[in-house]
Amino acid sequence: MMKEIHKKRDGFVGQKAIVLPALINKNETDPILQNLMITDIGYYPNAHDHYRSRAKGIDEHIFIYCVNGNGRCKMGGKEYQIKNDEYLIIPANKQHVYAADKNNPWTIYWLHFKGSFSGAIAQELFDRLEKKSNNIHYSEKRIKVFDELFDNLERGTAKQNLAFISLSLSYFLSSFLYQECFNLNETTxxxxxxxxxxxxxxxxxxxxxxxxxxxxxxxxxxxxxxxxxxxxxxxxxxxxxxxxxxxxxxxxxxxxxxxxxxxxxxxxxxxxxxxxxxxxxxxxxxxxxxxxxxxxxxxx
CATH class of the missing domain: 1.10.10.60 (Homeodomain-like)
Structure with missing residues (x-):
């Protein structure tokens, strides 16, 4: 059973985050953005006392990629242990609690996403989580794609910029589903x-x-x-x-x-x-x- 810990929401050294709910809702009728879009994105390094509890979940799917340390999540009556080089996916509107490990807190890249394609992608990611097939070979290339998503959001919210981010998000998430295709040119x-x-x-x-x-x-x-x-x-x-x-x-x-x-x-x-x-x-x-x-x- 997951123990309650100090509910620290932010303040991690080196953290970064962007939240765009109002803007995204405004653009939901765009042909590209309505398929797949980011509403929140961030990076939390060495996230001591990181904790979230949502009794009804949220409207978006939550994706967390752990590159160091450990964390835990409880949802649907099950507890998931998340280690470095593993991902966590929390489907929309699903009650959940997650937290960084007290002794070895996780470093995570995270985002919230929604759209007409999002359910199918989230389900595929969740199916692999259930099968414990959520281990990911670390790749600098994947981190660069995430950084591009974040940096482009920081540059502005022009329609064409958001469309580029939407299409890039599809590529980023597919790298977790189809590693052999994403890492095609890696010599090993x-x-x-x-x-x-x-x-x-x-x-x-x-x-x-x-x-x-x-x-x-x-x-x-x-x-x-x-x-x-x-x-x-x-x-x-x-x-x-x-x-x-x-x-x-x-x-x-x-x-x-x-x-x-x-x-x-x-x-x-x-x-x-x-x-x-x-x-x-x-x-x-x-x-x-x-x-x-x-x-x-x-x-x-």
Missing amino acids: QVKDNPIELSISHMKQKIEILLSLNALAEIANLSPSHYSYLFKQHTGYSPIEYFNRLKIQKACQWLQFTELHINEVSYKLGINDVFYFSRLFKKIMGTSPKHYRLKWKPQGA
């Missing part, structure tokens, strides 16, 4: 991740067939454990993902080369052209022939 990603290593191998061997056992061996995992981790990471089985990579390559060849459809199939290691056509239609929703007719460049 493939080397340290067996699933990414096998995906890299798939791309290099796109023109041959690879078995599940061969892919699992690349990842140095058993086939069953590899399949489980792969689906957790990508949402697809290894072979289904490999087939999608093949069809992606087929689209490029159909669009930008003069290769016949059967030649495209053979180049992908698929000797049964009818199977290739069925697979292509299953993934792309149209046949290879119709795809080429629709998308092949017609010239200037």
Whole structure:
């Protein structure tokens, strides 16, 4: 059970915060801002005695990214322990209490957001919190995106500035949901991740067939454990993902080369052209022939 502590609301050395409720409400009819918008944003370093208790929650979703120290949150009858490199999401209108750890207080980047897209994003973040999949690899790039959000709000509240912030917020939040995409260019990603290593191998061997056992061996995992981790990471089985990579390559060849459809199939290691056509239609929703007719460049 979370103990009550001194209810300090602000005054942390180095803190910064911006609150824009009236302005945001005024712009809710803007086509971009009505989708996703920040109402409050801030940074609290080493936030001793930081505490919030809201019996009915608030109208916005609360997002907290902890980069150092610890904190706790109680909501929905459950208590969540938040450590460094983890995030906390509190859905709108949800009763909650949260606080920094007394002995090792958190350092947090935080924001409140709302909009027609916000519910789906908050739910996805919350689902991962529930599964304890809210651990995030620290990235200076992510912090720079947050700083850009804050700095642009400090620069002014012109409509175009708020629109830029709205779109940038989507990018910032997506970095917590799709780390492998956000960190795509970080050199350690493939080397340290067996699933990414096998995906890299798939791309290099796109023109041959690879078995599940061969892919699992690349990842140095058993086939069953590899399949489980792969689906957790990508949402697809290894072979289904490999087939999608093949069809992606087929689209490029159909669009930008003069290769016949059967030649495209053979180049992908698929000797049964009818199977290739069925697979292509299953993934792309149209046949290879119709795809080429629709998308092949017609010239200037």
